[in-house]
Amino acid sequence: MSTAAENQPLEPAAHQPRFRFKRLSGASAVTILTVVLVALFVLSFLMGRYPISIADVIRVLLFNAAQAIITVAEGILKVATHLPGDWAETLLTRLPAMDPSFPDVLNTVVIQLRLPRVLAAMLIGGGLAVAGASFQGLFRNPLVSPDILGVSSGASLGAIIGILVSGQRIVIELLAFGVALLAVGGSYGISRIVRGNRTLGLILAGMAIGSLLSAFLSLAKYAADPTNQLPTITYWLMGSLSAISFKDLAFVAAPMLIGIGGLLLIRWRLNVLAMGEDEAKALGTNTGKLRAVIVICCTVITASAVAISGTIGWIGLIIPHIGRMLVGPDHKKLIPVSLLIGAIFLLLMDDIARTMAQVEIPIGILTAIMGVPFFLYLLARGRRGWA
């Protein structure tokens, strides 16, 4: 605070904290993390009961990718045959026919069994991390996680109602998604009648709704049949990616990708909002509209994630911190970096969950057991990455 120090440029070394993670530029962080993610993506197919070599994984993936491209090209060319000229027909006959050079069982294991799970882990991990980073910016508070507005309690309650009334997977997913949206809608509606600080009102309303739903949740557990329904409920609440199929992915991929895309588009505005409500308004930002967009995107992402995987905690809270330690708090870099770290983290956790023990460990338990000490370690070393 000394005034003498302000008059002359300071020696840069004089102000360097004792230790800090070297900050990366946005582009290099994204490049490095993408390489790590792609490598982990391929390696993840090796995890599981059926032994597969890495060459087989790459062969199966490339074959399916090529086949997908050919199928799309075929579809386009078939439409193009209606155009004048016979170039489309000629090209159609020239399309190569693909013959797999590997046994069918490999295709089943890689594509049918392991691919949906790997994709889901990446999508859910990345989505929850981006939602967490956005909420922390919106609420100007690094302790906020994506379920602050009651989305997780809502989804859990919906899923439990689904388990109690039907037990069918699609019913559970739809109810989880629907009740999660209702819960956040309720929090948002209540916050609008709170006078004064809108952000604080939103947090308080979210806490109230969350507690209320938790009470209903306990009631539902209490009412459940303890021999068959209660174990299902308990297992669902722990979170798991083991049952995810392409059908589940198809159900949530669109809302999650739209939510993530929306947050990526408005990410620089989060910097403006993080300056404070009044300042953002004075800088010509429609804070009401921005808040609504962020809440909708985060809710859709989190509700979708919880609907297919159960409650997987900690990702939305800790990944943004790791991101901040790597690239700093600028949301323009933080949001894409959080997306990648979240995807890497959950993919890694799921690989561990599948292979560490004879029986699969519920991933929600694992993210907490692995995530919390890692987080504390980073905090202790990074020191100021938190502030």
Next chain:
Amino acid sequence: MFRIEGAEFFYDNTHTGGFKEVSFSIKPGQVLCILGPNGCGKTTLLKCLAGIFKLQKGRLWLNDSEVKTLKDGNLARAIGYVPQLHQPAFPFSVLDAVLVGRAPHLGFLESPKKKDYEIAETAIEALGITHLAQRPYTEISGGERQLVVFARVMTQQPSLLLLDEPTSHLDFGNQIRVLRLVEELAAAGLPVIMTSHFPDHAFLVGSKVAIMKKGEFLAFGPPDEVITDQNLETIYGSKVKVMEVNGQTGYRACVPVKSDLDCICSKKSLLDKLYSPLPQQP
């Protein structure tokens, strides 16, 4: 040229916090200094001018166009607002914090481009804080942070500057430096409206002074006419003497006058009851 007529705003219908019947005009290069006690409506007035709250009555003109017709973005492009010093939530770098000033010039989904970076860097350079550009602005001193906020508002390239107590929480040297900066920005052709708790600051930089009490302007004019012993006593409820400094003409300062009449504690005996002297060491 900035003009306001019959402005009125209240938070609720008890008509306690807020202001009414505020009219004035200032020209480019002029600094209007608004003085008044805590809670008189100074900050609320600035927030209304900045577009954070909507005026309930009255009209504004900025360079002959009425401000009501300007949408949010346009208003922010025309009017720059510096709020009271605050503690930021995240350790943004100084450059990122300054860059935020480009927000009104960018679309809802847009990020700053090369041109915006250049403007922000120019503002940082103009305020002599280039050496701080990559530092987290949570780790710099209060005086430095105030310069960052000024760099941000200059990055906004406004045609009217609103400063809410720009000298609060600053040490004496930094107060003088910030006032000099305000003078320089005004001299560059910007009308400036600022609030202050120090009548002396109005003597230093104010071309116009407004005295505000309970949401109304009591007086408006050049500092020498408005800042009088009587006016200061009316708004602050305490005896103040305006004096010529060292016989130099044109420079005045305010000195509080001690008198027995303005005791704060209503009963001396109560104070004695609360404040017991330290027990004697055995």
